[in-house]
Amino acid sequence: MFPVEFSEIARDGAARAGIATTHRGTYSTPCFMPVGTRGAIKYLSASDYEQLGAQIVLGNTYHLMLRPGAETVAHFGGLGAFAGWGGLTLTDSGGFQVFSLDPDVDDDGVTFRSTYDGSKHRFTPESAVHTQQLLGADIQMVLDVCPPLPSPPHVVRTALERTSAWAMRAKNSHTRDDQSLFGIVQGGIDTNMRAESAQRTAELNFDGYGIGGLSVGETRDEMVPALAAAIAHLPSNRPRYLMGVGDPASLVEAVNLGVDQFDCVLQTRLGRHGTALTSTGRVNVKRAEFVLSDDPIDAQCSCMVCRRHSRGYIRHLFQVGEPTASRLVSLHNVAWTIELMNQMSRAIVDGSFASLRREILAVWGNAMGSAAS
Template sequence: MYRVQLDVEATHGTARVGTASTARGTYQTPLFMPVGTRGAIKHLSAADYERLGAEIVLGNTYHLMLRPGAELIAKFGGLGKFSGWDGLTLTDSGGFQVFSLDPKVDDEGVTFKSTYDGSTHRFTPEIAVDVQQQLGADIQMVLDVCPPLPSPPDVIRLALERTNDWARRAKAAHTRTDQSLFGIVQGGISETLRAESAQRTVEIGFDGYGIGGLSVGESREEMLPALAAAIEHLPADQPRYLMGVGDPASLVEAVALGVDQFDCVMQTRLGRHGTALTSTGRFQAKAARNAELDEPLDTACPCEICARHSRGYIRHLLQVGEPTASRLLSIHNVAWTIDLMQRMRTAIADGTFDVLRSNVLEVWG
């Protein structure tokens, strides 16, 4: 395994900015990673990722193992080459998707059905590692157990124990020295269990650390103390990755606690449904009041969509069902979030992060 080394270049309280080094390249933190579930960010191409300044793009192991299959992707040289993306890639274990399908779980692994054809499949920590080694991402995640929230304490405890056991097995099964393996912390919203899970995961020893099982039904007020309890026990010189979180308020609050990287499908999902992220909050582009507005989605946004297209034009595209609208809004939302992360990095380095955080929470909190 290649240990991802994080060089922390500046701090503001517990918020930090740095450069993380992988076997194949570096990335700047704090970082937002767009999600390319089936090998593509919806409505975007690899050329778009480059132009928008994405550094890592995610792939979904569950979907890619089913269609087109990990062996086929391996024949193309891995997920990056298969999709035409020269930047870094990360694959999740597929656990979150699997556990959303009401699978049969035992101590050895999980049995689930394909969302495509109903066929039955088996996942173990070892199989998840093998599939992701074939996919060839720069970073892969261990298979974890992700319980919904709220869940009874015994369910959270069992998820923690299985996640820890599966993490040990995943590390033993992982053989690619050019690919990093991240462990995952579980524990629900219990600060005690989050701290325990973090300590036990670090004892196993990974190249970086994901924090999973949050933003799955709990409030932000419940999430943040549990997140802080986990971070307290994670290494300062390795990345901390809050999985599946991408709303602006949670991003800025998690960065304030010391999180380094994030992923979320929200940006493109909102785009497909006619919603833009802006400096003044969510903007419903289809609203009738936008019909005659010759102004950008966000006057403070430097993205190519805001530079070229008006609210009136995008509203027209939505009204007539033109798919281009989803593409334009998705590009804007990804660009807007990447720019927010850049502004956070600058503010941490300048010592003005508290001001930025306050401004973001005033709009999005």
């Protein structure tokens, strides 16, 4: 394992800006990590990631182990080389996807069927680590149990206990010293169980820490206390990663609590269907009112799409079924979110984060996105 050292550059309240150092390079925080589920961000290529300013791109272990297979990815030199991406990569364990398939779960692991061909497969903490070592990402995540919400306390407790036991097994099976392994905190929206899970995970001294099982149906008022309870027990010299969260209000609230990095498919999922993230909220560019609009998606955005294309043009592309439309709005949404994180970083450095937070919540406070698959 390779500890990801977090060096704090500035702090404003609990919000922090810093540099995280992996075996292969550094990334600045707070940061948003686009999701390339099957080895690519939908409608985007590796050259797009570079132009967007992405630092880390995610891959999904569940999908990549089924198609094309972890051994195939390893043959090409790992996920980054396979995708032609020179930046950092992170793979999740596939647990979130597996547990959405109503699998058979026991204390040893989880058995599930492929969504591609119905074939039966099994994940254990050890096999999830081995698969991700073949995929070769710079950061990999342990296999955890994400309980659905709402769940009765005994279900959340069982998920916590299995997640803790599996975390120790995962750490003991990890052998690559050029990869970092992150533990994951569970506990639902119960603040006591969140605190307990964070304490137990931190005691295992992982290279970094993910916080999972949030943005799965709870309100933001339920999410924030659970998140705060976890962060209070995580070490300050390691990055904190809130998994599957990407709506602007949740991003700024989590950064306000001290979270460093995020991932979500919300940006591209919305983009594929014509909904853009903007400084004034969500905008559906397919609406008839934009047929003659020569305005960019967001006049305050300097991304490659907003510099070149109008709402009227993009609406036309959607109307005629041109896939470029989905690509353009997806590009904008990812670029917009990355710039939002950069704004937060600058605000932390100059001491104006509280003001920026108020501005973001004034626009986005009633809109909450959901966790990604």
